[in-house]
Every structure is written in structure tokens, then in C-alpha cells.
Amino acid sequence: MFEFVSLSEEAYANAVTSQVSRGSYRFLLPQLPEYGQVMSRHDEKQIEYLAVRERGSAESANPATGAHGEIVATALVYYQPWRKLFRRAIITYGPVLDWDNEPLVRFFFTELEKHFSARKNVVSLRINPPVAKAYYEDIEKTAESEQGQAVHNFLTSQGFVRTTKEFYDQPDIPIRYLYTKDIAGKSFPEVADTLRGTMRRQVKHRGRYGVEVEFSGAENWDVFHKLYEASRERTDMEELSGSSAQMYRDLLATMGPQKAFIGLAYANPEEYLAQLQADLQDLETRIAKLEEPPATGKKTRALKELRNQQQASTRRIAQISQLLDTYGPGRIAFAGVLAFRCGDELVQLLRGFNKDFGLFNRDYPLESALLRWACENQIRIYNTFGVSGIFDDSAPDAAVLEYKRNLHGNIEEFIGTYTLELSTLAGPLGALE
CATH class of the missing domain: 1.10.287 (Helix Hairpins)
Known part of the structure; x- marks a missing residue:
């Protein structure tokens, strides 16, 4: 029997920690407790932690809370202010649950709709589940995902509408194509031997040409941001808003150096x-x-x-x-990355590079340092994050994808973003876009 519950920040953190430690589910950044903590500092009404508990016997009760059973589904919900008086409920890269458990999925979504409908100012719900739509070897699609089709069919049967837009069409649409590499159980030399082309040879070198790589925190945000801007102007990436920049700085401080860091490669010409x-x-x-x-x-x-x-x-x-x-003289940062540890996954959310310093990047120093860190810290998924999903020269990120393919990883394609109308006001208010 299932029970739909609203969790405290602490209870949600404990539930996520338990699931991560067992390797049960995949939690990307917007579903981590630290993300909720940071967002709540700006407005505690913006975040809610919802879950499903599978009821157990009285003997299995948690002595601290009296609650029975195990948390089997979670959702960190962000209530986005909308047209002053209203809110959109957004679950980014969630909910997190066993999508093959049909009774659980059906129960959770039935209760979610009831929960949001009871809040009269919440006009729509947007989700983008981390469920595979298809499987790939490198950039070649090998099969469609039966689970992905089943989840799509279920969501549309519940009234959800899938958007046809991608993040490059509309910046608030979550990225659904990732480029990742499974490095589970491998040492750095073993991972290096699986890379492609010059990266396979060069990444094994360390410290040549006087290059140094350092990992740090929010104190180096401005240095990283300057590098990001240099890359953004070349690749048509979105400009970071002031609120996004502040959120990343706060996440760096909240998560600490073992879970969040800025990596910078320095040259001394x-x-x-x-x-x-x-x-x-x-x-x-x-x-x-x-x-x-x-x-x-x-x-x-x-x-x-x-x-x-x-x-x-x-x-x-x-x-x-x-x-x-x-x-001028002295050390100069020429490449940077903003990275987060999400369970056993290293997510490289943003990158920046000063192309004037290509001579110093011949050994892929930042990639080398990141891969070494990942292997030393038992990372399973090396996640270079988003790509456009366009796999030819017309892609806005063609050069970026070409670089990522040197890692000899695979595309991950999620099923996409879905929106549910909770109020007849949603359409007129533009809350379904």
C-alpha cells in the first residue's frame, strides 16, 4: 500500500541519501536536496518535497518520526512565480521513481494532480523525467526504449502534452540530449586507453607547457564566468542571468568541494x-x-x-x-568547468575556453584532471551534459560534440518535457508553453 506524503527538507535529504547509497535511482542536480536548500533561501514557498512511502509494518516504523515504510518515489518541486499571482509547478529531471512499477507510477501521478489542484494558484505542472527515449552507441541510435514509449503513453493518457521545442528553441526547456561515458570501476590509465584520437595519447601527460589545473569554489566564479562568456559568444550558448550565477555560487558553497567545484586550467606564457x-x-x-x-x-x-x-x-x-x-605576464586561466557530483555521476554543467590559448590545451589538461578526479572518487557516469541532438555539421554545437566524441562515450536521449494543465487559466496565462 502506498502513501503520498510531503517531506521536510531533512527527511527529503535522508531519502535521497538512502537511494543514492544503494544506487537505486539517478538524481540529477535539480532533484538534489542541496538544490532545494539554495532555492529555498530566496523564497521558502518556492520549494516542496513530495514523496510516496510504501507502508510497512508497525515494527518497521522510523523511531524518530513514527513513519512506516520506505520512500519509493520523490519529487523536488519548484513553484515558479507566474504573472504575479500564480505559480507553475516544475519538476526538473524528475520525478524519481521506478518507472516500470505501474501501480506506483499511477498512484504517484494521481496524487500529484490532486495535490497541485488543491492549490488554486498553481495553474500547470511541467516535468521532464530522466527516462530514455532511445539508446545509442556514440551518436548512432541503436534502439528505441520500450520503457520510454510506455512512460510517454502513460503521461499523454493522463492529459500531459509533450513539447516539441528544445532548449535552443526556448531556454527554459531542459536539455534532453546528454553525452556521457560509463567509467565504472576503471582506473585513470584504463579510462585513458578507451579514449579516441589524440586525446587518448595526450591526456596521459600532466603539467607540460607549464600548465597547471586547480579545483576551487565560489571564490573563482568571476574567473570561470569570463571564460564561459568567451565560449558562449562563439557557440550561441545562453547568457547566464544574474540569478542563475548567484544560484551556482550558492550551490558551490552549500555542496562543498567534494560535491561541487570550479576547475581551472592555467597557463604562464x-x-x-x-x-x-x-x-x-x-x-x-x-x-x-x-x-x-x-x-x-x-x-x-x-x-x-x-x-x-x-x-x-x-x-x-x-x-x-x-x-x-x-x-601580460603571470598565470592566466584559459579553460574552466563548473562540475557537480550527483550520486555516482560527475556532471560538467558548464564549460568555458579562451581559444587564444590553444597551444596550451594540446594535452587536454582540464579533461585529464577531471577524469583523474572521477576515477579517484569512484564516479560511474562521466557526464559532459548537454548537446543539441543534431548530429551533422548544421548543429549549433557541432564543434562541441566533435570534442566530446573523443571521450568515446554515448548519447543519452530522454523522452522530453511534458506539461499538464491544472487550471483553465493556464492557456490564457501562457503557462503551458
Whole structure:
């Protein structure tokens, strides 16, 4: 027998922790308790924690609460203010439950609708369940998901309407295509050997070209945000609002360094230039020595190789000198990531890169550091987060997807975003869009 309940913040956190520790369900960021805590600080009426408890015997009662049974379904609900007097109920990447348990699913949604309908100012409900629509190998679809079709059929039978828009059409539509890699139980060398192309070789190096990678918290938000803006302007990503930026800073502080961090890769052009100049001087000394008579075939071949190196080094010195003229001396952050640990998943929500520093990115230093961290911290899913779902050169993120494919992972496609009308006012108020 099931019981529909509203949980306290603490009870919800305990339920999520229990589910995560058992690996029962997948909780993405907007369903984590810390997300609710941060949102509640701005308006405690904006967040509610709903759940289904499977009733047990009296002997199984929780001594602290007197409650019987196990929490088997959860939803962190955000009540979005709408047209001043109204609210939209939004469950982002949720609800979280066993979608194959038809009695549970039917009970939960019946009770959800009753619960929201009792709140006369709530005019609509939007959800986007983390349920697969299809399965992929890399970017090639291999099969449709029977579960996804069943959930879609159920939701539409309950009156939900699936939107045809994607996040690049409407920014508040949650991303439904992810690019992820399963690294469960693997060491960093084992993961590195599964990568593609140059990433497979280069990611194994550490600290070359004077590059350093550091993980930090909200104190480096402004540095990361500047890098994000540099990438956003090139790739048509959405500008971060002030409220979103504040939310991410608050999440970094609330979740702490083991669950949330900013990763930054730093270059020092001045130091690297000095190294290149010393290397060039050494090359010139070796070339001068080989140019001394007598000439031999072996010397000629060696000279050709060294002169090629000399030309490459000269070009790099010119490039680094230009960087110094533009950015000045000292350490400069050139790549960044905002990452969150969600259970056994590392979600890289946002990234930024200064393309002027491509010379320093040859070893994929940020990717190397993230993969090492993931392996050391028993991460199962390495989640590079959203892609457009357009898999040809017309995609707005074609270059981004090409980079992510070096990880040799797979596309995940969710079933999408669904909206339920709870009031006849929803349409006129634009709350179904």
C-alpha cells in the first residue's frame, strides 16, 4: 500500500541519501536536496518535497518520526512565480521513481494532480523525467526504449502534452540530449586507453607547457564566468542571468568541494616563452655543430629534422610573444568547468575556453584532471551534459560534440518535457508553453 506524503527538507535529504547509497535511482542536480536548500533561501514557498512511502509494518516504523515504510518515489518541486499571482509547478529531471512499477507510477501521478489542484494558484505542472527515449552507441541510435514509449503513453493518457521545442528553441526547456561515458570501476590509465584520437595519447601527460589545473569554489566564479562568456559568444550558448550565477555560487558553497567545484586550467606564457627560447638556443647549437664538415648522409637527415623543429619552435615563440603582448605576464586561466557530483555521476554543467590559448590545451589538461578526479572518487557516469541532438555539421554545437566524441562515450536521449494543465487559466496565462 502506498502513501503520498510531503517531506521536510531533512527527511527529503535522508531519502535521497538512502537511494543514492544503494544506487537505486539517478538524481540529477535539480532533484538534489542541496538544490532545494539554495532555492529555498530566496523564497521558502518556492520549494516542496513530495514523496510516496510504501507502508510497512508497525515494527518497521522510523523511531524518530513514527513513519512506516520506505520512500519509493520523490519529487523536488519548484513553484515558479507566474504573472504575479500564480505559480507553475516544475519538476526538473524528475520525478524519481521506478518507472516500470505501474501501480506506483499511477498512484504517484494521481496524487500529484490532486495535490497541485488543491492549490488554486498553481495553474500547470511541467516535468521532464530522466527516462530514455532511445539508446545509442556514440551518436548512432541503436534502439528505441520500450520503457520510454510506455512512460510517454502513460503521461499523454493522463492529459500531459509533450513539447516539441528544445532548449535552443526556448531556454527554459531542459536539455534532453546528454553525452556521457560509463567509467565504472576503471582506473585513470584504463579510462585513458578507451579514449579516441589524440586525446587518448595526450591526456596521459600532466603539467607540460607549464600548465597547471586547480579545483576551487565560489571564490573563482568571476574567473570561470569570463571564460564561459568567451565560449558562449562563439557557440550561441545562453547568457547566464544574474540569478542563475548567484544560484551556482550558492550551490558551490552549500555542496562543498567534494560535491561541487570550479576547475581551472592555467597557463604562464612568460615562463613557457623562456623555456621555448632556451630550447631554440639548444637547437641552434646542435644545428651549428652538424653543419661543420664533413657532410654525411646521416648529418643531412638529422639537420632536416632539427631545422623542422627550429621552424616550429620559432612559430610558437611568435605566438606566445603575441599572447604576452595581449594578456601580460603571470598565470592566466584559459579553460574552466563548473562540475557537480550527483550520486555516482560527475556532471560538467558548464564549460568555458579562451581559444587564444590553444597551444596550451594540446594535452587536454582540464579533461585529464577531471577524469583523474572521477576515477579517484569512484564516479560511474562521466557526464559532459548537454548537446543539441543534431548530429551533422548544421548543429549549433557541432564543434562541441566533435570534442566530446573523443571521450568515446554515448548519447543519452530522454523522452522530453511534458506539461499538464491544472487550471483553465493556464492557456490564457501562457503557462503551458
